[in-house]
Amino acid sequence: xxxxxxVYEAPRPHWVGNGFHVRSLFSYGDHGRxxxxxxxxxHAAPExxxxxxxxxxxxxxxxxxxxxVTIVYDGELAHRDSTGAGGTIGPGDVxxxxxxxxxxxxxxxxxxxxxxxxxxxxxxxxxxxxxxxxMSPPGYQTLLNADIPQVELPDGAGSLRVIAGDYAGAxxxxxxxxxxxxxxxxxxxxxxxEFKAQPGHTLxxxxxxxxxxxNGKEVARAGQLVHLDRDDDTVQFEANNDVTLLWxxxxxINEPVVGYGPFVMNSDExxxxxxxxxxxxxxxxxxxxxxxxxxxxx
Numbered sequence: 001x002x003x004x005x006x007v008y009e010a011p012r013p014h015w016v017g018n019g020f021h022v023r024s025l026f027s028y029g030d031h032g033r034x035x036x037x038x039x040x041x042x043h044a045a046p047e048x049x050x051x052x053x054x055x056x057x058x059x060x061x062x063x064x065x066x067x068x069v070t071i072v073y074d075g076e077l078a079h080r081d082s083t084g085a086g087g088t089i090g091p092g093d094v095x096x097x098x099x100x101x102x103x104x105x106x107x108x109x110x111x112x113x114x115x116x117x118x119x120x121x122x123x124x125x126x127x128x129x130x131x132x133x134x135m136s137p138p139g140y141q142t143l144l145n146a147d148i149p150q151v152e153l154p155d156g157a158g159s160l161r162v163i164a165g166d167y168a169g170a171x172x173x174x175x176x177x178x179x180x181x182x183x184x185x186x187x188x189x190x191x192x193x194e195f196k197a198q199p200g201h202t203l204x205x206x207x208x209x210x211x212x213x214x215n216g217k218e219v220a221r222a223g224q225l226v227h228l229d230r231d232d233d234t235v236q237f238e239a240n241n242d243v244t245l246l247w248x249x250x251x252x253i254n255e256p257v258v259g260y261g262p263f264v265m266n267s268d269e270x271x272x273x274x275x276x277x278x279x280x281x282x283x284x285x286x287x288x289x290x291x292x293x294x295x296x297x298x
Contacts, residue, residue, distance in 0.1 A: 001215045001232060001234045001235065001236060002197065002203065002215065002228040002229055002231070002232045002233065002234060002235055003228065003229040003231070003232070004214060004215060004217060004218045004226060004227070004228055004229075005034075005227045005228060005229055006226075006227045007218055007219075007220055007224055007225070007226050007227075008025070008026070008224060008225045008226075008227070009223065009224055010023035010024060010025045010043070010223045010224070010225070011023065011024060013045070016042065016058060017056075017057050017058035017059070017107075018056050018057070019049075019056035019057035019058065019107075019108060019109050019120075020042070020044045020057070020058070020120075020122070020124075021044055021045075021047050022042035022043060022044045022124075023042070023043050023045065023223060024040065024041070024042050025041045025042070025043060025206050025223070025224075025225045026038070026040065026041055026204070026225050027039065027040040027041075028040060028126075028128075028257050028259050028264065029259070031227075032257065033252070033254075033257065034202075034227065035202055035204050035227065035248075036128060036202060036250075036252040036253050036254070036257070037127055037128045037178055037180060037202070037250045037251065037252060037253045038125065038126070038127060038128070038202065038204060038248050038250065039066055039126035039127065039128050039257070039259070039264060040124075040125070040126040041123065041124070041125045041126070041206055041225075041246075041248075042123065042124045043122075043123050043206070043208060043223070044120060044121060044122045044123070045121060045208075045222075045223075046073075046074060046119050046120070046121040047119065047120055047121070048117070048118065048119050048120075049075075049109070049113075049114075049117050049118065049119075049120055050117045051114070051115055051116055051117035052114050052115075052117070053114070053115065054114070055108050055109075055114070056108060056109045056114055057077070057078075057106070057107050057108030057109055058106060058107050058108070059106050060104050060105070060106045060286055061104070061105070061106070061262060062102065062103065062104050062262050062263070062278045062283050063097075063099035063102070063103055063105070063262045063263070064099050064100070064101065064102045064103075064134070064262070064263045064264075064265070064274045064277075064278075064283075065099060065100075065128075065129060065134045065263055065264040065265045065270075065274070066099055066126050066127060066128050066129050066134075066264045067096065067097060067098045067099065067126070067127040067129065067177075068095075068096075068097045068099065068124060068125070068126055068127075069094065069095070069096050069097075069123075069124065069125040069126075069127060069163075069174075069182065070089070070094065070095040070096075070097075070107070070122060070123070070124045070125075071094050071122060071123045071124075071125070071163070071184065071246075072089050072090060072091055072092070072093050072094070072095075072121075072122045073091060073092075073121040073122060073123075074091055074118075074119045074120055074121040074122075075090070075091070075109065075113050075118065075119060075120035075121065075122065076088060076089070076090045076091075076109065076110040076112060076113035077089050077090075077095070077107055077108070077109065077110060077113075077122065078107070078108050078109070078110040078111070079095055079097075079105060079106070079107050079140075080105065080106055080286050080287075081097065081103050081104060081105035081106075081138070081140060081286060082103055082104040082105065082138070082283060082284035082285055082286050083103065083138050083139065083140060083284075084287060085139075085140035086140075087142050088110050089142065089144075090145075091145065092144075092145025092148070092161075093142070093143065093144050093145050094142075094143040094148065094163055094174070095140070095141075095142060095143075096140070096141040096142075096143060096174050096175075097138075097139075097140050097141075098129075098136065098137075098138055098139040098140070098141075099138055100129070100133070100134070100135060100136035100137055100138045100139065101134075101135040101136060101137060101138060102138065102274070102277060102278065102282065102283040102284075103138035103283060103284075104283050104284060104285065104286055105286070106286060123206075123208070123246065125182070125246075125248070126264070127176070127180065127250075128253050128257065128264060129177055129253075130177065130178060130253050130255065131255050131266050133177045134265060134266070134270075136177075141173075141174060141175060143163065143173050143174060147173050148161050148162065148163055148172065148173060148184075149161070149162050149170040149171070149172070150162075151167055151168050151170050153187075153191075153193050154193070155191075155192075155193075156188070156191070157187060157188060157191035157192065157193040157239075158185065158186045158187040158188045158191055158193065158239075158243075159185075159186050160183050160184070160185045160186075160247075161183065161184040161185075162181075162183060163182040163183065163184055164176050164180055164181060164182040165179070165180055165181030165182065165183070165249075166181070167181070167183060178250060178251050178253060179198075179201075179250060179251045180248070180249065180250030180251070181198075181247060181248070181249045181250065182246065182247070182248060183246070183247035184244075184246060185243075185244070185245050185246070185247055186242070186243070186244055187210070187212065187237055187239035187242070187243040187245075188239060188242060189210075189239055189240070189241045189242050190239060190240075191237075191238070191239045192236070192237065192238050192239075193236070193237045194234060194235070194236045194237075195234075195235050195237075195247070196233045196234060196235075197228075197233050197234075197235060197249050198233070198249060198251075199230070199231060199232060199233050200230050200231075200251075200252075201230060201249050201250055201251055201252070202230060202248075202249060202250055202251075202252050203227075203228040203230070203235070203247075203248070203249045204225060204226065204227055204228070204248045204249075205220065205225070205226040205228070205235075205245055205246070205247060205248070206225055206226075206245060206246040206248065207220045207221060207222055207223070207224050207225075207226070207243065207244075207245045208222060208223075208244045208245060208246070209222050209242065209243060209244040210222060210239060210240070210241045210242050210243030210244060210245075211239075211240040211241055211243065212237050212238065212239050212240065212243045212245065213237070213238040213239075213240065214226060214235065214236070214237060215234075215235065215236050216236060216238070219240075230252075258270070258271055259271075260274075260275070263275070
């Protein structure tokens, strides 16, 4: 079985804009190369929002050099960016945005959700790009819940949604630059399950809800990150109660990681160039719209 290298508690939550109350379970600043190709993961745990006519979220901001993956569990988000793409995603949907050479975007609670209020839960994952692809044209993938295959686990242990990569012959809809698996997993209370990971690949488990025993040795709880060794392949779970977790595995990108806020490149010079390009308006602009939720093309 894979060796467990550590179980890490997320720090206290903080606000991103005025719409997302998140805990950063990891970032490239604290785990460095260890979790490559993954850079950051924020989890906005379930939180009730009151109805409002105000916009809640994050206004126009840039990215370069990586991809953002937003998974919605509850609530509804609206997105627009400088490629002209955008749309609204709800429970089970995923927004996979390639910042590449540079993109401006904004994310808000949709007008419909803001007007009614209710629970919001989401995850945002950052996935690094190899140096040869960092300046790729920016792009956007809307992965609707209906298009994400869901596989029932053996012995009624639960289910698994394949967002990226593959599991048991089911192929995730996300197009990726390097080999990765992003699995959205649900284990039933008392269930036992075993999975195989690719030897040599990074493996991180993010527990969002519940408590699970891993490899018969370590208990992981909601709000914790489990980092496993790249050697061997077997991972065993025993769910103490209903568990929701993300399985993140991928081929490491063995290149320098130099980041500054929304830019992640390979050198200080590239970061300086990114800042200059952004300040000079080379990232383009987001087309004017009456309200964010009016952007409906995917």
